[in-house]
Amino acid sequence: MLARRMQPMALHARRLYVQLMFQVMGNALQAISEVDAEAQQEASALPVGFLFEMMVMPNGPNLIVEHLGDGRFRYHGSSAPRKVNLSIKFKHIAHAFLVLSFQEKTSVAFANDRMIVDGEISYAIRMTRVLNRLEAFILPRLVAQRAVKEYPSNLHLPEKILSASRIYLKVASQFVETARA
Amino acid sequence: MTNKYYEFFCPVKVVAGKAALEHIPFELNGLGAQRPMIITDKGVRAAGLLEPVITACEESELEIVSIYDDVPPDSSIAVVRDIAGIYRAEKCDSIIAVGGGSAIDTAKAVNILVSEGGDDIAAYSGAGIIKHPLKPFFVVPTTAGTGSEVTAVAVISDTEKSVKLPFTSSFLLPNAAIIDPRMTLTLPPHITAATAMDALTHATEAFTCIGKNPLSDAYATSAVKKISENLLSVMDNPKDADGRLELAQASTMAGIAFSNSMVGLVHALGHATGAICHLPHGLCMSLYLPYVLEYNLESIREPLGDLLLYLDGPEAYAATPANRRAEAAIAAIRRMRDALYKKCKLPRTLKETGQVEESQLEAIAALALDDGAIMFNPREARLEDAKAILKKAWA
């Protein structure tokens, strides 16, 4: 607990940020899966009822989404209804922060052993592509270019503005619902 | 400061060179092992490659307790279970794998069962399941390509469910890799060529994909140099033991490089092609390497340009302006493929293989997108990209 005595606020803020970002991503994953044909197509290969987790070792924070079929996701918050099928585990909160603050690409974090995959690798790849898509949607273009390997060329401005605004609306409304519940 | 971070791990003792096999008894003894089992395949036995291994052990009064020589090219959980049964019945205490990718992967899986217990290898599938060191395990590669002697993975087929089970753990790594030129001296020309191109692809992808790091770079560049300097001369003079040893070492070095920095789209396409058209892995690598490098070109211009030095030597490197070196590196690889085509008819296009239908390209592209290697490719390849590359590689 030495670290906590040294910089309690900064470490606390980092943990809060990661927690919050997991919530935003969980909600946004559900939202884009309802509006974006490409994300749907990518996700539709996952089994129905497939539970995906992203977590920080050893005990969270985390996010859990379920594939409902046809590429649609449901965000489950941080508790899984049953054993998850695929878990992407950050080795440390510091590494999760690098990725979730878009300083390090998800694929680079994989390549550099920042995180481990527990589950079927082909599903992990699909989820990484969905997450890339999500980041392109929810982030300003400049930040997104840093976060994903390639900014999708078929994400034209009108489509982006249109769908992104729909997503923001949905994320916002789901946030309110989550807060009420 | 950048976010640069990497890990590098290779605890395998490399025992390489003339009379390397004769070190096996001493090395096994050092690990307290006295009753080794050899795991190999019929091809290795028929090629007479077991004799020098057995003789080397017997001369040092180390008895090979059991030899399993029936590993199929695509090993299954039933084979692994059978071998583990023999190992236990014969009270063996260590494993020597002699062979290529399949024999080595099988031996890794057998080592899990005989060390961790049980008969169901599927229970250990996945990453990080194994938490303890396994039994003493040596690998004697008989091809110079896969690099399996230094990788922490094994793939075994579950034939009933028709899925491939991956096993990943650093405990799968052998205690020692024995690199002896006698083991690759009799490799037929087309296998020499294809496996060397596999090793070249390991090194090239390790050096140009997103997991590259300074330590794996050093292994990758040395491997490229050894292959480009020795492959064609070994093709002309197959009994050249020095050249064979260089290729075998290059394969191990490329294996160390890619097991620490991963491979990319060439392997994703190659794995898919292997699964659908049953083409040998090394051949697939040779087919796709230049086309994928062209596709990745603008993302890998700098590292690929650096590779020219190792592919084509210092004079060609110095004579090429910096902004043309990446293209020149691809040209050097193409020249190597053309030479191999001349020497042993190693196909350069999918059409030249005669084993692929143009109608299969769509399925290959789709399957490649599910392959783990695609994550580490410097460009985010989509279905259209994969299809375009396959089309170029077609003819």
Ligand SMILES: [Fe+2]
């Ligand atoms: Fe390979």
